[in-house]
Amino acid sequence: MRVLLLGATGNVGSRLLPSLVAHGHSVIVYVRNPSKLPSPASACASAVVTGSATDSAAVESAILSHECDAVINAAGVAPVWGESGELPTIFAAVADAVEKVQERRGGAPLRVWFLSGFGILDHPAGRMMIDYIPVYTIHRHNFARIRDVPKQKLAWSLFCASTMTPRSEAVDYTPKPGAGAEQLVAKVESPPAWSRTLLWIPLLGKYFNVMAQAAGYAAPLEDCVDFIAGDLQAGLESQYVGHRVAVKVKSKSS
Template sequence: MRILVTGATGYIGGRLVPRLLAAGHEVRVLVRRPERLRDVPWAASLDVVAGDLADPDAVDRAMAGVEAVYYLVHSMGGRGDFEAVELEIARGVGDAAFRHGVRRIVYLGGLHPEGRLSRHLRSRAAVGEILLASGVPTIVLQAGVVIGSGSTSFEMIRHLTEVLPYMPAPRWVRSLIQPIAVRDVLHYLIAAVDVPPDVNRAFDIGGPDVYRYGQLMNGYAVEAGLPQRPIAALPVLTPWLAGQWVNLVTPIPRRLAVPIIESLQFDCVMHDHDIDAVIPPPAEGLLPYRTAVRLALERERAGEVETSWRNAEVAGAPSDPLPSDPEWAGHTVFVDERERMSRAAPAALWRVIEGVGGENGWYSFPLAWALRGWIDKLTGGVGLRRGRLDPDTLHVGDAVDFWRVEAIERGSFLRLRAEMRVPGRAWLELSASEATGRPGDPGDASSHWSSGSTPGGSRYRQRAVFFPRGLAGRLYWWGILPFHGVIFSGMANRITAEAEADERARKR
């Protein structure tokens, strides 16, 4: 079957696509930035359409000739009327699917009660209703808390449990939750395209266990080998305040924490098991919650996390790539450039560059980086604790603390786009190349050799670029300018020194 997947770079989509390919389907994806799929092992098997779901022409191109569509996108809130935008996009997708004769739409929505809902759940329910009314047979799968390595819900449970030995918690720790393993969500999604065309309705899906949220945290504690945590439900924490608390004590940024917590104000359990008559459970049965936690922990410890919340795009962060230098005309731009020579080979220098961030840090003034991360968290940003998915290898679209990989030429060049909160747009470029000059060569006055280095090694270049927004942006740059000499210069020195030390260690 020819299938279009939207949201292929997301947590669920990134796991669904390779499984659809393995099942023999022809898969097309609609993505805003195709380069984000360049390094996935199944990229060569895809038909990639570049575009945005809000662009009718892009949606038309993507729909041509497909038989089924997976709709796996939704906003986690944000500024402005995000609900109206989501509904407009859903109408456009439904209309295009109908015009192109698509035979099935599959939408992953949210498990929710009847009556009053949070903005997040209300929007997801409304999107499902629009797709069901599109004239194309649609299945809406309504899932609650998804448990899997790298999922937002799992990471939130994990960090809340691990960070606090005693948890003064909001009332939502008493809410009833029916979690489902990501493996079982994928089971239902894959089977949904083969459901008979007369089925056009929403189905609740969930695992075999129903717990209070506090029990989910203590279930995690047992599987992680931690003592169970005493939990005291406090009536005074509003969802917004609780979102700030989760933002501070976990790596989950406020933009994700607040809508999740708003949704946790309600009991989210299955109303019925009608899905069993349409899509039977997996032959081995649905995974119990603690088994799903155990498998998620095993995958994380083995470094086998397929997709992660970390790599979700940050709302409000610039998504356009850095304009090339000739296009800077007309922009106010501030640049900090550093260059160093190292006796380490370019390959050794590149290993250090590709390993920046996460556990390795930023090689300069760690207190300043930590302070900047905390400031970002306090203002609702992602902060430094988001870390990175793989400690050694980066791909386009990967998150690295409060940066995102915008471009990478493996072995030579890395460009990171800032996703911390700044009054403007910021990038950091790091590159490694063969050394071609000698100390004192004409045109090389800006560079110097790291301690003890000799010609014939490598050249390290580092460039920070900032496009300020208004007066606030200019004041921000001028305010941090005195620290650049310490932070950026120290970073360049330490990275080249680390490359030399690493190369020496490998030769022993």
């Protein structure tokens, strides 16, 4: 696919770039400060567009002029506490741009992955994880922006990551086929292999249940980006379109 990647100078986006290329995609990187892109990153990309991710019209123009059929948003950072910062503006700007492109072009929507957070996954007690451990709550706001948008207008997925830790601090921009996705088990709407441990404890059981398990969903960043880049090969046929997606390292999943 032809992918517009926002946030390519960040932890996630920088690793997504070579992974997307390794999976056969052409990547147009959209950054606000191209001088932060190391030369191997620029060499890896098909094109570099300069702009702010808060500027919906500029994102729309980049998608149209580069004839993109997919977008990944890794731009913006969720604050741990509170709902400050630019992420909601970025999220809405990207969603608006994608919907406008679909209206303008007609026909198939763009395939879009948004980086999101673990907290908006469903808990077996019936609410979101975030209701028990209220951190990174901004992701709930972003989910609300797209959850009812028809798939025919915006073929979205939310990557609901817990902590993603790189195996290597240095980014290797050489596109190499990876087997990272094979190390992960995935599930939609709620975390894979979630246990009902401690739920029996009156009143505080749900809080203990989340606290006891959330850290076990940390995954290597390289594997997570391989998962997203590999899924994009399925395009609009992906089983993850219209879903919140959670992953867990297979060896920790039982």
